[in-house]
Amino acid sequence: MKATIYDVAKEAGVSIATVSLVINGKGKISKERREEIRGIMMRMGYKPSMxxxxxxxxxxxxxxxxxxxxxxxxxxxxxxxVEDEGQRHGYSVFICSTDNKDEKVGHYAALLQQKNVDGVIIGTGIRELSVLDPLLHGGVPIAFLAREFRSVEVPSVVVDDYAGGAAAAEHLIALGHRRLAVLAEQDSISSSRERVRGFKQALEAVGITLDPALVLSSAIKESKASALALMRGEHPPTGIFCCNDLLAIGALQAAKEMGIRIPHDCSIIGFDDTVLASVTDPPLTTIAQPIEQMGQIAVQLLVRKIGRPGERPERIVLRPELSIRQSSMAPQTEIS
Amino acid sequence: MKATIYDVAKEAGVSIATVSLVINGKGKISKERREEIRGIMMRMGYKPSMxxxxxxxxxxxxxxxxxxxxxxxxxxxxxxxVEDEGQRHGYSVFICSTDNKDEKVGHYAALLQQKNVDGVIIGTGIRELSVLDPLLHGGVPIAFLAREFRSVEVPSVVVDDYAGGAAAAEHLIALGHRRLAVLAEQDSISSSRERVRGFKQALEAVGITLDPALVLSSAIKESKASALALMRGEHPPTGIFCCNDLLAIGALQAAKEMGIRIPHDCSIIGFDDTVLASVTDPPLTTIAQPIEQMGQIAVQLLVRKIGRPGERPERIVLRPELSIRQSSMAPQTEIS
DNA sequence: CTGAAAGCGCTTACAG
DNA sequence: CTGAAAGCGCTTACAG
Structure with missing residues (x-):
C-alpha cells in the first residue's frame, strides 16, 4: 500500500541504489535523472521509511x-x-515522566536504547546513577538538563542553583527577615540541594543560622502539609524559601488555610518562574530560570555530542534572576 | 559493541531463529533451552532492537x-x-506542538508516518483536514481528543462542550447577570465554537441575546488585550465567559490593569480546570474537564483501533462540570 | 523441537 | 554516471 523505494525505482526505470542516492543527495546523478526521480517520488507521495x-x-x-x-x-x-529546538535539528522527542523514581528512570533508559534513540536529555533526579547503564553502555549520548552528576563527564546545562538560593536569602535579609524556613525537594535532586546550600550560606554570611527544624523536604503533593508543619511550629518563620513554584503554591495554600496573610504575616519565595508565579494570589516573588534557553542549550549540547562523540563535554551554567512580585515584604508582625 | 541476536545465538550454540522464538515466547522450545537462552540474554544485557x-x-x-x-x-x-496510559499498553509517545497551525500539523503528520508510528492522537485544531492525508493515506490509525471532525469516521473522546458552555451561562444567569461577553479561541477550534454556541443558546433560552460585539476570538498571547477591548466598551459586561483558563487569566490581568475588581465589578468564568484555576487571584470559577480520563480514553480507543482496524470507531462524550470558586458572584455595580 | 533461507526497506562500498 | 550485491537486526513460514 505504501510506496517503497522499489516502487519508485521501477517507475523510474532505474535501480534502487540510484533512487537512494537522489534521496540522500549523494553521488553524481545527471541533473535530468535527479529531477525526474524527484518528481516521481512527489507524485507517488513517497517518503523513505525512517x-x-x-x-x-x-x-x-x-x-x-x-x-x-x-x-x-x-x-x-x-x-x-526542547521540542522546538529538536525540530530545528531534525529530531522528534519522546516524553518520559519519571516521578523522580529510579525505577522509572531505569525503565525508560532501557526502552529508549531499545528504540535506538540518538540521544537523551536527562532532566530528572536520580539516586543511583547505575540506572542509566543501558544508555551509558549502549553508547547512547546523553546530556543533563537542570540536574547533574559531577562524577560523570556529560554535557550539561544548569542554572547556578547555589547563586539562586543565595539571591533568595539576600532578598529576604534585605527586607529585614531573620527567622527563615525552607521547603526543599527530595534529597536526590541535586539542584534542590544546591539551592538550600546557597540559601543557608548567604544567611550565615550575615550571621544568621538556619534552624534545621525549619528545613523540610517535601514531595509536591505534600507541599501544603509540609508548609503547615512549618507554620504551626512554636516559632514560625517570617519567610519561607521554596525550592520551586509548585512548593510555593502549597505554602500559599497552607497560609490561606491558617489565615496567615501573605506577605504581611509571612513572605514566600519560589523558584522557577513558570506561568504559575504570575497568576497566584498574591503573585509570587521567585527566582527565575531561563527556561527556554535551558531547553535550547540542552539539545544543542546533545546534538553536538551526537555529531562528535569524542569531544570534551561542555558544562554551561546560566544565571538565575530574582523576580520580585507581591509575596514578599518586610516582616510586619512581631512574632514572639 | 551492542550485542545482537547473532551474538546470543552464537553464545548459546543455536540459530538466531531459535533465539527469536524465545524472545517472542513463540514456538515450542524445550524448557531448558529456553531458560538457558534467557540467561544468556540477561548476562549479555541483550535487548532486541525495536x-x-x-x-x-x-x-x-x-x-x-x-x-x-x-x-x-x-x-x-x-x-x-496519555504518556501513562500509553506506557501501560507498551507505547512511547512523541510530543508534537502545532500552535494550531495547519502547516505544523501537516509537517508532523508526514514526519510521524515516516517514523512508522503505530497511531496518532490528535488534540489540535485543524482548518483543512487534508493536512492529515499522510496519516490517512499512510494507513496510520488516529483518534481525536477534545477536538473532532464529524465528517470523518474516527474514534474520539470529547467533552460535551455545548453543555459546558450552557452550564457557564446558567451559572451566570442564576447569579443575576444579564450583560455578558465571551472570549473565544480561534474559529478553527471546534470545541471553542461549541462552547460559545452552548453559552449563547442558554442565554437565549431565558430571553437574553448575546451582543455580537461582545464575542471576541483571541489567541492566547492576546487574551489580555482582547479582554481589555471587551471591558473598555461603552457598555462593559458584568460577566465574561472565557473558553479556556489561560484566556481567563488574560481577562484577570486586564481587569487588574484597569482597576476592575473581580468578581465585584465583573465575574469571570474559565474552562478546563487546570492547576492554574486553583491558584489565580481570585481562584477561578471554571468548567472542569475530566482531563486524566480524556487522555486515558483517547489511548484506549487508539490502541483498540490499532488492534482491530476494521471495527466501527467509537465516540465517547464526557460531561464537564461547573467548578465554583471565587471569580464569580452576583453583579454588584449598576453599570449604566 | 530447531535450523536454513527469504525478506522487511533501506544504504553503502564496489564495479564498470 | 549507474547497477548488482551485501548487509543492517530482526521475524516468519517452511523443512526436517
Missing amino acids: IASALTGKKTYALGLLVPDISNPFFAEIARA | IASALTGKKTYALGLLVPDISNPFFAEIARA
Missing part, C-alpha cells in the same frame, strides 16, 4: 526527554523548548 | 500526540495522562 534507513546505519532522529513530570509547568515549558 | 523488529512486520510501539502547545497546562496534563 526505520529502514535507521537500520542501515543512519540515525533514528528521535530523542528522549526524561523529566519528573511533564504536567509540572516548569517541565512542560522545558519540553516545549 | 527498529529491526519493526522493519520485519512488528509494531514500533510509538505514538504521536498532536496538541497546540505542550507548555499549556491543559495539554501538559493531557500529555501526562
Whole structure:
C-alpha cells in the first residue's frame, strides 16, 4: 500500500541504489535523472521509511526527554523548548515522566536504547546513577538538563542553583527577615540541594543560622502539609524559601488555610518562574530560570555530542534572576 | 559493541531463529533451552532492537500526540495522562506542538508516518483536514481528543462542550447577570465554537441575546488585550465567559490593569480546570474537564483501533462540570 | 523441537 | 554516471 523505494525505482526505470542516492543527495546523478526521480517520488507521495534507513546505519532522529513530570509547568515549558529546538535539528522527542523514581528512570533508559534513540536529555533526579547503564553502555549520548552528576563527564546545562538560593536569602535579609524556613525537594535532586546550600550560606554570611527544624523536604503533593508543619511550629518563620513554584503554591495554600496573610504575616519565595508565579494570589516573588534557553542549550549540547562523540563535554551554567512580585515584604508582625 | 541476536545465538550454540522464538515466547522450545537462552540474554544485557523488529512486520510501539502547545497546562496534563496510559499498553509517545497551525500539523503528520508510528492522537485544531492525508493515506490509525471532525469516521473522546458552555451561562444567569461577553479561541477550534454556541443558546433560552460585539476570538498571547477591548466598551459586561483558563487569566490581568475588581465589578468564568484555576487571584470559577480520563480514553480507543482496524470507531462524550470558586458572584455595580 | 533461507526497506562500498 | 550485491537486526513460514 505504501510506496517503497522499489516502487519508485521501477517507475523510474532505474535501480534502487540510484533512487537512494537522489534521496540522500549523494553521488553524481545527471541533473535530468535527479529531477525526474524527484518528481516521481512527489507524485507517488513517497517518503523513505525512517526505520529502514535507521537500520542501515543512519540515525533514528528521535530523542528522549526524561523529566519528573511533564504536567509540572516548569517541565512542560522545558519540553516545549526542547521540542522546538529538536525540530530545528531534525529530531522528534519522546516524553518520559519519571516521578523522580529510579525505577522509572531505569525503565525508560532501557526502552529508549531499545528504540535506538540518538540521544537523551536527562532532566530528572536520580539516586543511583547505575540506572542509566543501558544508555551509558549502549553508547547512547546523553546530556543533563537542570540536574547533574559531577562524577560523570556529560554535557550539561544548569542554572547556578547555589547563586539562586543565595539571591533568595539576600532578598529576604534585605527586607529585614531573620527567622527563615525552607521547603526543599527530595534529597536526590541535586539542584534542590544546591539551592538550600546557597540559601543557608548567604544567611550565615550575615550571621544568621538556619534552624534545621525549619528545613523540610517535601514531595509536591505534600507541599501544603509540609508548609503547615512549618507554620504551626512554636516559632514560625517570617519567610519561607521554596525550592520551586509548585512548593510555593502549597505554602500559599497552607497560609490561606491558617489565615496567615501573605506577605504581611509571612513572605514566600519560589523558584522557577513558570506561568504559575504570575497568576497566584498574591503573585509570587521567585527566582527565575531561563527556561527556554535551558531547553535550547540542552539539545544543542546533545546534538553536538551526537555529531562528535569524542569531544570534551561542555558544562554551561546560566544565571538565575530574582523576580520580585507581591509575596514578599518586610516582616510586619512581631512574632514572639 | 551492542550485542545482537547473532551474538546470543552464537553464545548459546543455536540459530538466531531459535533465539527469536524465545524472545517472542513463540514456538515450542524445550524448557531448558529456553531458560538457558534467557540467561544468556540477561548476562549479555541483550535487548532486541525495536527498529529491526519493526522493519520485519512488528509494531514500533510509538505514538504521536498532536496538541497546540505542550507548555499549556491543559495539554501538559493531557500529555501526562496519555504518556501513562500509553506506557501501560507498551507505547512511547512523541510530543508534537502545532500552535494550531495547519502547516505544523501537516509537517508532523508526514514526519510521524515516516517514523512508522503505530497511531496518532490528535488534540489540535485543524482548518483543512487534508493536512492529515499522510496519516490517512499512510494507513496510520488516529483518534481525536477534545477536538473532532464529524465528517470523518474516527474514534474520539470529547467533552460535551455545548453543555459546558450552557452550564457557564446558567451559572451566570442564576447569579443575576444579564450583560455578558465571551472570549473565544480561534474559529478553527471546534470545541471553542461549541462552547460559545452552548453559552449563547442558554442565554437565549431565558430571553437574553448575546451582543455580537461582545464575542471576541483571541489567541492566547492576546487574551489580555482582547479582554481589555471587551471591558473598555461603552457598555462593559458584568460577566465574561472565557473558553479556556489561560484566556481567563488574560481577562484577570486586564481587569487588574484597569482597576476592575473581580468578581465585584465583573465575574469571570474559565474552562478546563487546570492547576492554574486553583491558584489565580481570585481562584477561578471554571468548567472542569475530566482531563486524566480524556487522555486515558483517547489511548484506549487508539490502541483498540490499532488492534482491530476494521471495527466501527467509537465516540465517547464526557460531561464537564461547573467548578465554583471565587471569580464569580452576583453583579454588584449598576453599570449604566 | 530447531535450523536454513527469504525478506522487511533501506544504504553503502564496489564495479564498470 | 549507474547497477548488482551485501548487509543492517530482526521475524516468519517452511523443512526436517
